[in-house]
Amino acid sequence: MLDLPTTPPPPLLFDTIVIGAGAAGLFCAGVxxxxxxxxxxxxxxxKxxxxxxISGGGRANFTNRDIDPSAPHKHFLGDNPHFCRSALSRYTPQDFIALVQRHQIPFHEKHKGQLFGDRSAEDFINMLLAECVAGGVTRWQPCGVKAIRHSEAGYELDTDRGTVRSRKLxxxxxxxxxxxxxATDFGYRVAKQFGVPVVEPRPALVPLTFDGNGWAPYAQLSGLALPVLIETGEKKSRQTFIEDLLFTHRGLSGPAVLQISSYWREGTPIRLNLAPEADLPAALTRAKATSRKLIANELAMLVPSRLADAWVQGDTQLQRPVNExxxxxxxxxxxxxxxxxxTPTGTxxxxxxxVTAGGVDTRALSSQTMESRQPGLYFIGEVVDVTGWLGGYxxxxxxxSGHACAQAMAQAIA
Ligand SMILES: Cc1cc2nc3c(=O)[nH]c(=O)nc-3n(C[C@H](O)[C@H](O)[C@H](O)COP(=O)(O)OP(=O)(O)OC[C@H]3O[C@@H](n4cnc5c(N)ncnc54)[C@H](O)[C@@H]3O)c2cc1C
Incomplete structure (x- = not known):
């Protein structure tokens, strides 16, 4: 057979290519x-x-009813916590709840406005995939992206499945x-390629460690959980949470610590009130006047007994009856x-x-559209320097952010 020279087919052309089929990417693609x-x-x-x-212990804490789009700084942090106001007020928790209801996914409220699926997080993945099918979205995975080029015509990507082009990325x-x-640093690398600044990323909603910082006496408390008041930061920027604390072998975890970790900065202390509901000075003074029990036993009425025992252990002044x-x-x-x-030694x-705090600098993005300074290039979801509290935020x-981006692209292309 004659071997004719073949010209490669022209690259496929899409209106938009979304890289990353996680929560934000799937939702944006479907819309x-x-x-x-x-x-x-x-x-x-x-997959x-x-x-x-794996979110929400396998049940997905998919949103939070307490989100106040007019005051996003209450539940979101970043260099500009007000950046998310526009997107959050144009696509609200109520809008997403309505979608969940249309897909007949049962859910419930657990704690402080947190909404979880009744069955499994898989319900939400199926919903996002169904929305993509309804939008005729083409999905390629597993598929790596090796290079991105930009020209007047738009974007050209070299992928494991060949070269593709699009007007938006x-x-x-x-x-x-x-x-x-x-998880990869892909988003930050793309930002840097196109001159979009990135706020130094750091782990957030993360357990804190105290290795070699006098932690040994507390390591025995590993597994103990109790409600606490936790705070960090200078007076003006102090952040406070009342949540459960969990002692671990290497440090502290539990919702209280995950929440405060997003605000904690290396080398600074955190402050804990281990009995936030008790008036400790008054309770101990009263005990001294009325009881002959050991201090540890009196204390055990105010905090868990394991904690009370550990607390008096290293101090002979406290190993005696309370009246003495x-x-x-x-x-x-x-x-x-x-x-x-x-003072934690690390995380x-x-x-x-x-989550990862920091990320693509919001100063280089439009809060209306998520488009960056680089025309036609959008960033959505966690890759952006917007970090929410624990609890569906x-x-x-x-x-x-996915919704704002999808709408803006549709308007730009119409
Ligand atoms: C254990 C755990 C539990 C959580 N529980 C909750 C919760 O209950 N409620 C809540 O609100 N938040 C929760 N979060 C946070 C939440 O999951 C994230 O904030 C959210 O998934 C971010 O969505 P995203 O789409 O921006 O990123 P992701 O969901 O992380 O999606 C990113 C996607 O990009 C893909 N990707 C990465 N690099 C590349 C690359 N180089 N090329 C191609 N694709 C790439 C990844 O494979 C992934 O599919 C939890 C996080 C963890 C780790």
Whole structure:
């Protein structure tokens, strides 16, 4: 047979290519497709939305009813916590709840406005995929992206499945947390390629560690959980949470610590009140006047007994009946329990962090559209320097930023 020279077929052309099929990318692709755009969604992982799958203990805390779009700084942090106001107010928790209801996914409220699926996070992944199908989205995975070029005509990508072109490009590749399920620094590299600044990323919603910092006496408390008041920061910027604390072998975890970790800065202390509901000085003074029990036993009425035992262990002044204790020893004990200042040595890092703080600098993005200074290049979800509290805030940011981006692209292309 005659061997004719072949010219390679021209690259496929899409209106938009979304890189990253996580929460933000899947949602954005589905909305954009349903608004009439020809969408390609690419992910290097075999499975989509791995973080949705493991979120909320496998049930996905998919949004939070307490989000106040007019005051986003209450629940979101970043160099400009007001950046997310526009997107959050144009696609609200109520909008996403309506979508969940249309897909007949049962859910419930657990704690402080947090909404969870009744069955499994898989319900939400199926919903996002169904929305993509409804939008006629083409999905390529696993598929790596090797290079991105920009010209007047738009974007050209070299991928494991060949070269593709599009008018718009959306980066939805998330942050650095949990690398073993596919997290990469891809988004930050693309930002840098196109001169879009990035705020130094750091692990957030992450356990804090106290290695070699006098932690040994507390390591025995590993597994103990109790409600605390936790705070960090200078007076003006102090952040406070009342949540559960969990002692671990290497330090502290639990919702209280995950929340405060997003605000904590290396080298600074955190302060804990281990009995936030008790008036410790008054309770101990009363005990001294009326009881002959050991201090540890009196304390065990105010805090868990394991904690009470550990607290008096290293101090002979406290290993005696409460009526024999000096006023000063009891006052010091009350202060140490209600104002326990400790300085973490670090965090458990990206392998345990639920999110990455920092990311693509919001000063280089439009808060209306998520488009960057680089025309036609958009960033959505966790890759952006917007970090939510624990409790469904990060998913709502993924939905709202994805929605704003999809709408803007559809308007620009119409
Ligand atoms: C254990 C855990 C539990 C959580 N629980 C909750 C919760 O209950 N509620 C809540 O609001 N938030 C929760 N979060 C946070 C939430 O999962 C994230 O904020 C959210 O998934 C961010 O969405 P995203 O689409 O921006 O990024 P991701 O969901 O991380 O998606 C990014 C996608 O990009 C892909 N990708 C990465 N690099 C590349 C590359 N180089 N090429 C191609 N594709 C790439 C990844 O494979 C992934 O599919 C949890 C996080 C963790 C780790």
């Amino acid at each position: 954009a497709g349903q608004l009439g755009l020809k969408v390609l969604l690419i992910d290097h992982s075999e 989509v939305a791995e973080k949705v799958r 959306v980066i939805a590749t998330g942050g650095l947390s949990i690398p073993k399920i596919g 204790a000096t006023d000063r020893a009891l006052a010091t004990l009350a202060t140490r329990l209600s104002q326990w200042d400790i 458990e890092g990206y392998k345990k962090a639920e 990060n998913f709502q940011w993924a939905w709202s």
